[in-house]
Amino acid sequence: MSLLANLSWGSVYFASEWLIRLAMLIVVPFRRSPEAAKGWLLFVFFLPWPALVLYHIIGRPNYPRWRRERFARLPVVFKGVADRVRALTERQEPELPENLKQAATLIQNLGRFPSVDGNSVELLCSYDESINRLIADIDRATGHVHLLFYIFADDRTGWSVIDALAHAVERGVTCRVLIDALGSRAWAPRVVDALRQRGVAVRLVLPVTLLRRKSARADLRNHRKIAVIDGMIGYVGSQNIVDADFRPGITNQELVVRATGPVILELQGVFVADWFLETQEILHTPDLFPTPAHTGHVVAQVLPSGPDYPEASVGRLIEAMVHGARRRVVITTPYFIPNEGLLHALGTAVLRGVEVHLVLSKPADQLLVSLAQRSYYAELLGAGIRIHLYRDKLLHAKHMSVDRRVSLIGSSNVDMRSFTLNSEVSLILFDREVNAELRTEQERYFASSEELSLDTWKARSLASKTIENIARLVSPLL
Template sequence: MTIILVLHTLLVLTFTIRILLRDDLSPPGRLAWFVVLNLLPYFGSAIYFLFGETDIGNRASKRHKEVFREIRAKASWFMGDATNTETLIDPVYRPAFRYAGSINGFHPSTGNTAELMRDGDETLSRMVADIDAATDHVHVLYYIWLDDNTGHAIAEALIRAAQRGVVCRAMADGLGSRAIINSPLWQRMKEAGVRMAVALSLKHPIRTILTSRLDLRNHRKITVIDARITYCGSRNSADPEFLIKAKYAPWVDIMLRFTGPVVVQNQLLFASDWMQATNESLDGIPLSSGRGKEGFPAQVMGVGPTERHGATPHLFANLFACAQSELTLSTPYFVPDATVLEALCAAAYRGVKVALIFPKINDSLIVAAASRSYYHRLLDAGCVIHEFKGGLLHAKTLTIDGKISLIGSSNLDLRSFDLNYENNILLQDEATTQAITERQQSYISQSEVVTLPEVLAWHYHERIWHNVIATIGPVL
């Protein structure tokens, strides 16, 4: 019995000391781990060992630094110039664009255009048509790639392109797309000449557990065609019916088709993942400026566990702080850290019209509970919360003052903040922002407003559940 007590004490003490030694962990995160370790010491120790730290491993971190050194040495001109922010961006929004540029070196370039896709059908038909028209190369990267109508159509278009001599590179995340990676369709693409790679492969799961984390994932959705066209938004290579979670369907996504210099920035972001997964150099990736005579300034922003900690919440906080009159945000997963929550409330307190759009029914009960724990604070500050009823609202959008938009793969949750590789495009353009704003208004028209009296009327067990989940949120 004494031996068991000593081992128990050593186990808890070891993980407690490890948590106390971490300078990168926020006080709420540290407290959450203490709660779990004390209430469930054995389970908590195992969970911390598997998921407690965001270190992707020394080899991967070293390779990431090598990749971006090579990209900056060979392609810095395509990444934009930091001085562009001072000449292209309205003064009030420059802090946010400067911050975005500081993350991985992409800065605003002008001459971009964007077209908002009407729905999933148009997205698929336009994407397939663009791949069918490709003459040099097609590059795709998806977190979830299903063997459904959409996934099959993209695969077949890549096969046709490869067979006519177009260089096709296709990547998918090792966990999110594990079914298709092991499918005959994946093998058919290989046999047709499509160059295939797996992002964050799970081929050696034990080694991944010992050196990193299984849930560090590549959540990006990137399509680049002939360095002239790129698609950016929330949609995976999957039907809106989303067969792996069909009861929450339809998945409501948003996608934009871009041309201009921002395309080659997305190309370089794709290249960074390709180089990481294959150990190839940048030399085989075609680069072109694609600058149009007219267009708006935009820049790519890529984040992940190999970038600096807190980059995403800091960017959102900067954007919220720049808002002058209105701010509308949609996200399926809202579990903000203190930085984001306080910035949203501060914007509302100083008179900005803050509209938040979340799904009414979430595919994650844990996320739904954590999200609702923040409703009281947000409503007190003057934010307006809309819960979308037309399926699972998966679109990640932010519009500010009818001028600024952020579109891409990042949610406002701890996974996007710390664990996932994400890609976004930040732009300044009234026409594009108006188009996205109208889409946001269509979401609001299919939503119901959550009022403060309703939240205060929630049963006590609901409120306890929401707040317990929020308390241990950093562990989830």
């Protein structure tokens, strides 16, 4: 009797696995890229029940219903803010060659922010310098300080910023801070407590708990790094508020933009929208959007992206910029897991005679991502794309230059997570001088890197190739 019962339960389980496979074959491909669909279906084929559970948790790149409802209210809630930004900024179409004009139009259509003239930009390549400049600007703030960061630690760097915010509050400055709940999970309770004790308004973004009805999905994060001081100075880039060596054995190398001028109102708009999504508080006082001073001649544009903006994928912009390139493309990123569209764009650019460089980090902090990334190297090298592996430090900087006219600097990596799952922000700069300065930094990367050759890469062991290609099978899920 016991044997029959076991056979019966075994039959039921076997049948349930095939029901899951067949059902997921219909469900998974809907509104999903072919690469992601293939990854999920492979997982489902081998482990149906674990795949079903994981798919229920993270299978769809959608925020909770409450957040989607709040985001739907943004056009109405912030109509006054949007009108003021449009009134205060002088829209100017950047003077670009014909091959890049469509990319500029795409940025505006995706992110809803126009290109604006009259900005000044500094590239901060030193980790300590960018923190010191931020603190100096906080120390000079007279109205407000807004910070939005994926990681805000309570280490030496974090406390230097906490102290600066505390002094600003003592002077009567309003300070607001948004911190991603999962990115800062190791430090969040202490940082939040320290900031609140010092009078700073602080919120954790997208908290994840098992029992809360409004808990967010663990894999949908706010990965932005934004600072806005008095609506006149802004910071954006790859650097978090944490010590450069916060991971044992790894030191980060970053790049941050410090900007002034009308484009800061667009960065402010991204922060104000995120603040509303977390608190339902509408920030619309005139001091948040002051009449901007023209501080330079750089034409700039902000692109927010993420699940809130399903059409505004930074991946689409990167592909368009590669397709529009005529001379040279350099992409710098710590995590490179491209989709088929980007792979095709890069290979086609080489065939058109474009010089294409990828600057990636030799030290790695995420093993599975690193293995999956390495599985693309042979294909990229075979297509004529030059790969530079930055030595010594984890090159965490995220930027791109096209020809001599367009630069993109922000928080987005070149992978599905940044293209689809994370909320990111990018600053696009249409300026020859800024591009030249970025090219100088890229040349420094080249000099501090090992350039891969196809023959040497193909000579690695069969075990390495096997492990990397297995990791590649799940790369659409990373």
